[in-house]
Amino acid sequence: MLLPALVVLGLVIGLPMLRAVEMSFDTVNLRRPHLAGKLGLHNYDRLLSDPRAWSAVALSALYMAGTVAGSVALALAAALLTRRIVRGRALARLVFLLPWTFPAVVTALVWGVMYEGNFGVINRLLDHVPFIEGANWLVDRRTALGALILAQIWNEFPVAYVFILAGLHAIPEELYEAARIDRAGPFQQFRFITLPQLRYILAVVVILLMIMGFKSFPIIFILTGGGPAGATETLTVLTFTTAFRRLDFSYAATLGILAVAISVLLVLGYLRLVARLDAGRDGP
Amino acid sequence: MTARAGGAPRTDETPAIEVEGVTKRFGTHGALDDVSLAVAPGLFVTLLGPSGCGKSTLLRAVAGFVIPDAGRLRIGGRDMTREPPHRRPVSMVFQDYALFPHMTVRENIGFGCEMKGMSRAEIARRCAELLELIRLPEVGGRLPEALSGGQRQRVALARALAPDPVSLLLDEPLGALDLKLRLEMQQELKAIQRRTGKTFVFVTHDQDEALSMSDRVAVMRAGRIEQIDAPERLYARPATAFVAGFVGAANMIAMQVEETGAQLACSPVAAPGLRWVLPAAAVSSAEAPRRGGAALMVVRPEALRVGPPPAEGFPSIEAEVVERTFFGGRVHLRLRGPGGMTLVAEARPQDSPAPGEVVTCHALPDEIALIAGDAAAPVPPPARPQT
Numbered sequence: 001m002l003l004p005a006l007v008v009l010g011l012v013i014g015l016p017m018l019r020a021v022e023m024s025f026d027t028v029n030l031r032r033p034h035l036a037g038k039l040g041l042h043n044y045d046r047l048l049s050d051p052r053a054w055s056a057v058a059l060s061a062l063y064m065a066g067t068v069a070g071s072v073a074l075a076l077a078a079a080l081l082t083r084r085i086v087r088g089r090a091l092a093r094l095v096f097l098l099p100w101t102f103p104a105v106v107t108a109l110v111w112g113v114m115y116e117g118n119f120g121v122i123n124r125l126l127d128h129v130p131f132i133e134g135a136n137w138l139v140d141r142r143t144a145l146g147a148l149i150l151a152q153i154w155n156e157f158p159v160a161y162v163f164i165l166a167g168l169h170a171i172p173e174e175l176y177e178a179a180r181i182d183r184a185g186p187f188q189q190f191r192f193i194t195l196p197q198l199r200y201i202l203a204v205v206v207i208l209l210m211i212m213g214f215k216s217f218p219i220i221f222i223l224t225g226g227g228p229a230g231a232t233e234t235l236t237v238l239t240f241t242t243a244f245r246r247l248d249f250s251y252a253a254t255l256g257i258l259a260v261a262i263s264v265l266l267v268l269g270y271l272r273l274v275a276r277l278d279a280g281r282d283g284p
Numbered sequence: 285m286t287a288r289a290g291g292a293p294r295t296d297e298t299p300a301i302e303v304e305g306v307t308k309r310f311g312t313h314g315a316l317d318d319v320s321l322a323v324a325p326g327l328f329v330t331l332l333g334p335s336g337c338g339k340s341t342l343l344r345a346v347a348g349f350v351i352p353d354a355g356r357l358r359i360g361g362r363d364m365t366r367e368p369p370h371r372r373p374v375s376m377v378f379q380d381y382a383l384f385p386h387m388t389v390r391e392n393i394g395f396g397c398e399m400k401g402m403s404r405a406e407i408a409r410r411c412a413e414l415l416e417l418i419r420l421p422e423v424g425g426r427l428p429e430a431l432s433g434g435q436r437q438r439v440a441l442a443r444a445l446a447p448d449p450v451s452l453l454l455d456e457p458l459g460a461l462d463l464k465l466r467l468e469m470q471q472e473l474k475a476i477q478r479r480t481g482k483t484f485v486f487v488t489h490d491q492d493e494a495l496s497m498s499d500r501v502a503v504m505r506a507g508r509i510e511q512i513d514a515p516e517r518l519y520a521r522p523a524t525a526f527v528a529g530f531v532g533a534a535n536m537i538a539m540q541v542e543e544t545g546a547q548l549a550c551s552p553v554a555a556p557g558l559r560w561v562l563p564a565a566a567v568s569s570a571e572a573p574r575r576g577g578a579a580l581m582v583v584r585p586e587a588l589r590v591g592p593p594p595a596e597g598f599p600s601i602e603a604e605v606v607e608r609t610f611f612g613g614r615v616h617l618r619l620r621g622p623g624g625m626t627l628v629a630e631a632r633p634q635d636s637p638a639p640g641e642v643v644t645c646h647a648l649p650d651e652i653a654l655i656a657g658d659a660a661a662p663v664p665p666p667a668r669p670q671t
Contacts, residue, residue, distance in 0.1 A: 172380065172382065174378045174380060174382035175382055175384060177347075177349060177369070177376070177378070177382065178376070178378060178382040178384075178443075179384075179395070179399075180349075180368070180369045180370055181347060181348075181369045181370065181372075181374070181375060181376050181396075182370070182375075182395050182396035182399050182400075182443075182447065183370040183396065183399040183400055183447075184370070184395075184399050185370075188399065192384070192387075192395070193384065196384075196386040196387075197385075197386065199386075
């Protein structure tokens with residue numbers, strides 16, 4: 001029964017992957033078509049000594065770390081906030097889930113308008129805050145990556161919110177009552193019950209968000225295109241621009257292979273974690 | 285309704301727990317209706333009643349998880365009506381144990397001590413002491429998931445005892461255990477209560493559990509305490525028809541009171557031709573019988589003896605044996621008396637008549653309880669079948 005699915009997967013994913021691997025050993029560059037057919041490890045050699053590629057990997061890691069930390073913190077706060085409310089619970093949950101329903105393109109456009117230097121709502125609001133000045137958020141090297149991370153957090157924290165809220169609801173109320181009667185205050189309840197009880201869910205959420213953050217492309221590409229001056233050029237953006245701006249498909253394929261390798265490592269981490277959790281659930 | 289769970293040890297002391305006119309409503313549902321109760325220190329008191337009678341709500345009100353709409357609540361003589369749970373000198377054992385699954389047994393037991401600010405050395409000593417008390421000194425490093433149900437229950441008990449509370453509240457703590465383990469744990473709980481000398485307030489719907497473990501049992505119905513007494517007295521002298529039906533099996537015969545005074549004369553409603561004379565001391569209800577009024581005669585199956593009465597004037601009745609059920613050392617006889625009265629008697633297998641035989645049954649006057657007035661009003665069928 002698995003065979004048809006494997007065949008389809010092989011055709012849809014396997015073949016293009018193989019083609020990409022093959023291309024990474026070739027020299028397919030539409031600006032220099034005469035080099036096509038020159039096979040070798042020269043693209044990998046170039047990758048190892050390409051500071052732009054490694055800067056992109058570092059930016060991807062930074063972007064991933066920022067979005068994961070921000071999304072988890074925001075989702076945890078939102079889930080704790082909406083867990084016990086009775087009145088308007090459905091509305092509150094809808095509000096927190098709404099950003100997830102927005103396509104990344106729409107999110108990018110909305111945040112683009114908000115970040116706009118002259119008439120963007122963020123600068124307009126900051127006009128009323130003393131000692132803090134507005135900025136050209138997406139144009140300034142110092143603020144561009146942070147601005148993108150914020151937009152990405154807004155778009156993907158509902159994923160974490162759903163997981164964490166489900167996790168919170170699975171914690172028996174009696175544990176909190178037992179802690180309360182043992183004199184544990186709200187912070188101690190959070191530290192000694194909520195966090196340890198959520199640890200498996202948080203671990204899964206973090207890895208899922210890492211994968212999502214690392215693969216993230218549309219928000220960055222639409223808002224900054226990797227700029228200003230490469231300040232937001234993550235590996236996915238560099239791969240895209242190498243292929244479709246510089247038309248160097250072989251080197252883009254090599255960057256793609258690197259991205260896949262990193263993603264595979266993250267997925268392996270995720271699978272290992274899930275296996276460990278399953279083993280834990282089976283008992284001692 | 286006021287009830288006092290004292291009497292035996294140290295009744296002169298300030299009650300460990302005092303509930304005064306507590307009322308609690310959840311929406312339109314009245315969970316507690318003007319409940320009053322005083323528990324003397326060092327007693328094992330059980331709140332017994334069917335599901336939804338308010339026993340757990342009363343316990344949770346004492347713990348501080350439910351704030352009463354009206355009434356007062358004192359623990360150790362101090363008003364704690366509106367105090368949060370962590371300010372009350374009580375601990376609680378939950379039905380599903382509520383052990384912290386990510387903490388070892390020792391960490392679970394030490395949690396309350398840690399929150400109380402005790403030093404590490406003190407906590408370690410207290411944990412060791414309690415693990416000895418529950419006879420599980422070897423499980424301190426294990427996680428709760430590695431323990432059996434009975435072991436978890438004992439650890440939950442140790443955790444509740446660790447911060448040295450004045451009283452321990454136990455919310456159906458044996459409900460999740462199988463019968464054999466439950467019987468073992470009943471003995472264990474009672475033994476631990478005796479050793480620690482703490483006040484235990486125990487909630488259950490199981491009458492056998494209540495009767496076998498408690499110094500006092502408070503029977504609850506529809507948010508009120510019907511009667512609070514020592515188990516033996518509760519069984520022998522039920523104050524209401526509900527208590528008679530809920531605690532143990534009982535023959536409940538509707539009566540009409542004909543004469544009052546030092547002796548009471550009454551007739552079964554189903555058989556007006558019969559006339560039984562009882563001492564006034566047979567009356568177990570708060571309300572005294574009135575001439576011409578209704579009453580309920582309660583005779584336990586083991587008190588309804590097959591055979592002629594030893595002396596004239598003892599309540600006796602002729603009945604046909606309808607069914608004989610063998611239970612090893614005893615048999616249950618289902619009897620049909622005059623006017624279609626159905627009675628249940630217990631007999632030794634070797635003395636018991638066969639179905640179809642007509643026998644004379646009698647009861648000794650001091651084994652009969654007579655409930656008069658409103659308390660004799662019929663109640664919905666009890667939770668347990670009267671076998």
